[in-house]
Amino acid sequence: MSKFMDWVDARFPATKMWEDHLSKYYAPKNFNFFYFFGSLALLVLVNQILTGVWLTMSYTPSAEEAFASVEYIMRDVEYGAILRLLHSTGASAFFIVVYLHMFRGLLYGSYQKPRELVWVFGMLIYLALMAEAFMGYLLPWGQMSYWGAQVIISLFGAIPVIGDDLTQWIRGDYLISGITLNRFFALHVVALPIVVLGLVVLHILALHEVGSNNPDGVDIKKLKDENGIPLDGIPFHPYYTVKDIVGVVVFLFVFCSIVFFFPEMGGYFLEKPNFEPANAFKTPEHIAPVWYFTPFYAILRAIPDKLMGVIAMGAAIAVLFVLPWLDRSPVKSMRYKGWMSKVWLLLFCVAFVILGVLGVLAPTPERTLLSQVCTFLYFAYFILMPFYTRLEKTKPVPERVTG
Numbered sequence: 398m399s400k401f402m403d404w405v406d407a408r409f410p411a412t413k414m415w416e417d418h419l420s421k422y423y424a425p426k427n428f429n430f431f432y433f434f435g436s437l438a439l440l441v442l443v444n445q446i447l448t449g450v451w452l453t454m455s456y457t458p459s460a461e462e463a464f465a466s467v468e469y470i471m472r473d474v475e476y477g478a479i480l481r482l483l484h485s486t487g488a489s490a491f492f493i494v495v496y497l498h499m500f501r502g503l504l505y506g507s508y509q510k511p512r513e514l515v516w517v518f519g520m521l522i523y524l525a526l527m528a529e530a531f532m533g534y535l536l537p538w539g540q541m542s543y544w545g546a547q548v549i550i551s552l553f554g555a556i557p558v559i560g561d562d563l564t565q566w567i568r569g570d571y572l573i574s575g576i577t578l579n580r581f582f583a584l585h586v587v588a589l590p591i592v593v594l595g596l597v598v599l600h601i602l603a604l605h606e607v608g609s610n611n612p613d614g615v616d617i618k619k620l621k622d623e624n625g626i627p628l629d630g631i632p633f634h635p636y637y638t639v640k641d642i643v644g645v646v647v648f649l650f651v652f653c654s655i656v657f658f659f660p661e662m663g664g665y666f667l668e669k670p671n672f673e674p675a676n677a678f679k680t681p682e683h684i685a686p687v688w689y690f691t692p693f694y695a696i697l698r699a700i701p702d703k704l705m706g707v708i709a710m711g712a713a714i715a716v717l718f719v720l721p722w723l724d725r726s727p728v729k730s731m732r733y734k735g736w737m738s739k740v741w742l743l744l745f746c747v748a749f750v751i752l753g754v755l756g757v758l759a760p761t762p763e764r765t766l767l768s769q770v771c772t773f774l775y776f777a778y779f780i781l782m783p784f785y786t787r788l789e790k791t792k793p794v795p796e797r798v799t800g
Contacts, residue, residue: 418605423630424637425611427798431501432637433644437494440645441487442597446590448484452477456536458582460575463538464674482660488530489666490652492689495523503720503742506729507610513721515607518600520718525593527690527714532585534687535578539671544684546581547573552697555704572677613798614729620797629798665757683759691756692749696775698760699768709772716779723779726786728794735789745778 406412416422455474457466470477499519502508508516535546550567554560569576608618617627631637661667665688670681686694693710700706726734731742748771755768 418601419634419638420632422605422633423617423627424609424633425613425615425617425798426629426631427611427613428609428637428640429612431497431504431612433641433648434494434498434501436641437644437648438491438498439597440648441491441494442593444483444487445491448480448487449586449590451480452484453586456582458536458579460538460578460675463536463578467537479656482656485667486652486656486660488533489662489687489689491526492530495526496689499523500746503745504731505610505612506614506724506726506731508721509614509724509726509729510721511607512604512610515600515603516721517718518596518603522593522596522600523717524714525589525596529585529589529593530687530689532581532589535573535581536585537671538578538675539668540673540675540679540681541668541670541684543573543675543677544681545686546577548684549686552703552707552710555707557704610729611798612730613732613795615794615796615798617798685757688753688757691754692752693756695752695756695768696772698756699765699772713772713775716776720779720782723782724786725783726789726791728791730794733792733794734786735791737785737789741778741781741785744774748772748774748778 402412452470455466455470455477457463467481470481472478474480502516502519531546531549535542550564550573553567554564556563565571567577568574569580608616611617615629617629620628622628655662655666661669668687685691693713696713697706697710700709726738728734731739752768752771752775755764755771758764
């Protein structure tokens with residue numbers, strides 16, 4: 398085996414990659430619960446790719462046969478129902494672990510120097526995932542898929558001068574049709590997965606170049622032993638690979654329980670209108686996007702003017718990219734930041750969750766007012782960040798990581 402690896406290493410840096418990214422990659426020894434979600438996101442990504450490949454073998458991307466092919470997968474293809482439910486549940490699971498992964502970054506300042514690029518690559522992954530999910534949402538060709546796509550694509554029409562032409566260019570037709578379905582299928586199955594995989598590689602490479610953050614926000618590279626090994630670091634393998642396996646087992650137990658017993662999750666993972674074929678002549682009573690898009694949809698509806706609503710929705714995503722340059726705090730972790738940072742993070746999270754709930758519900762004057770308040774809090778968190786992070790009194794950060 399040793400001779401074989403020597404032969405391989407002379408031609409390909411297999412051992413070097415193993416050591417750089419696993420066996421000799423030293424991570425802080427105080428990782429907690431929130432550090433499970435990066436590896437879980439990788440697990441769900443693999444699930445989505447594998448189940449997606451098998452579903453593609455039996456799916457027909459045409460307006461006449463798409464819905465019937467999904468029913469064929471569910472009823473006649475061997476293990477087709479399980480594959481479809483693994484994929485549909487995996488989509489929601491992906492966003493759950495990604496949102497928790499992003500929350501961890503906000504909580505412990507994982508976007509601050511020198512990890513700005515790690516955060517930016519992560520946000521690009523999030524943006525690509527949103528595009529991937531949106532393209533895939535149309536493929537079942539159900540009622541909510543069709544009309545949800547119709548609403549989202551029509552938003553581009555609000556752009557002055559080029560809006561109408563851009564909308565038609567995206568659809569490839571004067572209305573959503575088989576042409577739209579075919580191009581979305583190509584993007585969902587080929588183009589966007591390649592983009593996501595490439596960004597994941599860049600995200601991991603950037604992370605391993607600067608090192609992992611930790612709940613204390615302490616740089617473990619500052620204190621090393623005589624061999625140059627961080628005093629507060631442990632090899633990622635075997636310590637964190639074994640720890641992640643425990644997290645994977647617990648996650649798979651919950652995930653498979655949902656797949657086998659609650660795949661629709663009350664209409665949030667699989668909407669009831671999507672069990673009807675798309676009908677361009679019958680508009681659903683209430684059109685709402687999938688739950689993981691609803692916070693931004695609520696921001697869109699909170700603004701009376703269509704163009705300003707589209708701008709606000711886009712800004713709500715774009716502002717996350719500049720977060721590393723908005724935080725002026727001398728410390729990273731929320732453990733040592735002042736009370737203002739803690740209060741604003743709490744308000745931001747509460748506003749985001751409420752917006753998510755409101756985005757699912759039909760609009761009323763009261764809900765619109767609440768959406769506007771939550772939209773204000775959402776943006777205030779970022780706009781005021783340079784001021785409250787600079788003015789607040791912080792706690793002293795320890796030289797070494799704590800338990």
